[in-house]
Amino acid sequence: MSDVILEARGLTKRFRSREEGRRYFTAVDGASLSLHPGETLGLLGESGSGKSTLGQMLVGLIRPDEGSVLYRGETLPFPFRGLPRQKIQILFQHPEVSFNPQLTLRQSLSEPFRLRKQLATDEALTACIARFGLYPEHLERRPSALSGGELQRAALARVLVMEPEVILLDEPTSMLDVITQAQIVDFLRRYQEETGTSYIFITHSTSLAEQVCRRIVRVKEGKLLDSEKE
């Protein structure tokens, strides 16, 4: 078994440009990186540097124009299917749009259970949210009736039902209050110690990256810079 859980080899993504005289702009340019089991890798860069595009290619949401993503040494076809699809998950920055506004939390949380062919019983759903300080009455609410902090905790609970090995955290705490930020960061750290899950932590905050990540890769204008903290 490879000691690298997720690897990017020469990932490149171009988008159509609206600027005159320029057909395409390169959002990510030949990015290569590797993620080891149980580590937290920080992708640090300014807004528009291409870190989110790179992250979304790593989780199989955007098809790269060039390069490949490898999971445990195996090249993944796009879109990801089967076990890699289950084991590589994402948590977004905006909790208020991380849930279908038409569904209750119960309905949204039942989805990963169904996908894993498990019964979404009251006990299972309650246990799933209880460790994030949410209660059974939250299950019957729609996203509009929950706070940002509650939604982000519920989003994390939903992701963890899949028992992922890699979670891409795309600025997961930037929209939250300080207390909820600390709760989520603390929970993620404990969960990593318990399960050996790997994180890719996307942020523009150097201090947060240094606090959370074991290794930091800086992203600038779509390119990865060799700046690592060990």
Added chain:
Amino acid sequence: MTKLKSNKAMLAGLVIIAFFVLVACLADLLSPYDPSALGVAYQKPSAEHLLGTNDLGQDIFSEMIYGVRVSLFLGIFSALIVTFVGSTLALIAGYYGGAADRIICALTDIAMAVPSLPLTLLLIAYLKSGVFSLVLAISITAWTGTARILRSRVRQICQLPYIKIEKTLGVKTPVILFRHVLPNLKDILLTRMALSVSGAMMTESGLSFLGLGTYGQKSWGNILHFAFFRNSILRGQVWWYLPPIICICVAVMGFMLVGYYGQQKKD
């Protein structure tokens, strides 16, 4: 319900629609005469014939009541087809993007560029006369607006994190489309459908007025056609040509008010 009460335009539209639907359902009970039964021609309005009689002695009030059925059926059925075709194409274009999007957008642009009335007339000329031919001819040119508007909205929704999360969870595409995208289009769908019904009713009235409508079945456009064809304006028979015009206007207004409410909410 409270939201509905606060929006008087929507409420008025719904009352109008409910009234016409009720009339269509109870036509057999409400109609004093068989609309095809012959009698004394060109009678003025009286207690016996509320809106007088036409050139064949048929009771115009009974014709009007039965006319609701055909006009409403045509409008609603055409709108269902238009909404189905428009939303299916919009879902495919908006969700998959890329080549599928470009092909559907090009198809929509071409269909929009074709003048709809001549194409509808051409289709009616080739198709067998009847309600279903009329529905098909109206629908085939009317889906473009719905497809274009919904496609933009689907694209917006598909960029939202919750759709991306569903994809990373491994939820299948049909489930994403029908459980997570479509329900979030319901306001705009309602609006487009209401506007499609009014558009289809107007087209049907226009075609029937030109004599290309449903022969043998009474519709408001059909009544209007015969009223003009038999010189009711020159004869000063207001009771013959005015009621279908008023009914078409009020029914179209009803659906447009419902559409207006949806548009307002979306804005």
